Amino acid sequence: MPIAALLDALAPLRHAAAALLALSVAACSKAGDAPAAGESAAVDLATVTLRIGEQTGIVKSGLEAAGQLEGVPYTIEWATFTAGPPLLEAINADAVDIGAVGDTPPIFAQAAGAPIRIVAVTRNRPEYKAILVPKGSSVRALRELKGKKVAVAKGSRRGSCRRRSRSRGCSTGGSTTASRPVERALGPGRQSAFRVADATKEDRMTKLRLYSAKACPFAHRTRLALEEKAIDAELIEVDLQNKPRAFVDASLYGKVPAIEHEGHRIWESAIINEYLDEAFPDPPLLPREPGRRALARIWIDHANTRLVPAFAQLLRAETPDQEAEGRKALGDVLAFLEREALSRSSGPGPYWLGADVSLVDFAFYPWFERLPAVDRLRGFSIPAELTRLRAWIDAVEARDAVRAIANPVDFYVERYAKLVKPAKATAA
Secondary structure, eight states: OOHHHHHHHHGGGGGHHHHHHHHHGGGTSOTTOSOOTTSOOOOOGGGOEEEEEEETTHHHHHHHHTTTTTTOSSEEEEEEESSHHHHHHHHHTTSOSEEOOOSHHHHHHHHTTOOOOOOOOOOOOGGGOOOOOOTTOOOOSGGGGTTSOOOOOTTSHHHHHHHHTTTTOSOOOTTOSOHHHHHHHHOTTOOTTOOGGGOOGGGSSOOEEEEEOTTOHHHHHHHHHHHHHTOOEEEEEOOTTSOOHHHHHHOTTOOSOEEEETTEEEESHHHHHHHHHHHSOSSOOSOSSHHHHHHHHHHHHHIIIIIHHHHHHHHTOOSHHHHHHHHHHHHHHHHHIIIIIITTTSTTSSBTTBSSOOHHHHHHHHHHHHHHHHHHHHOOOOOTTOHHHHHHHHHHHTSHHHHHTOOOHHHHHHHHTTTOOOOOOOOO
């Protein structure tokens, strides 16, 4: 931590005793010093002892070097801790009045109900961070730590840095790593001095990169999940006829979608979407109950193994017989979904699994957004009697995440027209 930044955050300690007394005199004074109810909080500061917790002596040495401890009207007792979590435990136990920690420990402490208050924050610059290695070590760069073991204290800021270092190192500091995890952990109104609204891209964990193709329904699935969860991602449109090297390295199958995130390469839409739901759990897109979660996976598999082949069979038919077979296959799949899925799994809710949208909805929906194009090219539409299916489509279409990335029918007609061949009669 640079001394200038340290002083910006901790110089108020020169007058902290008075501020703390205004909040809770008993926290900073000897027993019996607290005024009675209704009395003024004015106290002789010469009788006050401010107990400050720190790590590695950096707070004390920084304030001493800047002359900030000269002439303070109260006594200071210093206590040194090995990491942020035990320091906050000491504050919770009324053994310390105030202390400086990294960004992660107060989140865990307040989420656990500890009555602490964040009164100041500072953001560190990357050049003030370092990883120490033993003398004589050959390690000269962060990437050279790959495959090696790095120990961190559980719940400490070091653990937060470890997560970021998976791809680019512990390059940001301060308390503004991301707003949503802080809000989830602390609850509304408990963020105190966390200036989460000012977080920049550099303050967040490694940004997710998505390799996609606009016309691909499988990539569409993942884009829907990203939109629904409001995940900030770098979208890279891939020309599948001229695949860039970075995409080939990310997707060993050479197919979209594929993502890169925190050093991981993941492909296959269903697997990517489950990863997103675990890595970014708010809002959840899979049920927590094991039986319902298993049912969701069954229906996602049904989309892959039943709906997708039937859709392609009709679209790519080359003879009247093949077209008739494709039409029947797709009609049978839709009737099955009406009867066995939406009429049983949804209950009174508008979505596949009931009241809440899920990854199942996003696994099926891309093909239904494209179905009007099949109607134009093959004359196939959803039978009128499949009312639950039609209502489900309307409900999913109305979601902001779906509308944000929807394509017009003409977009799909133009692309699918290249795949559709006029059906030729089979020779007798």
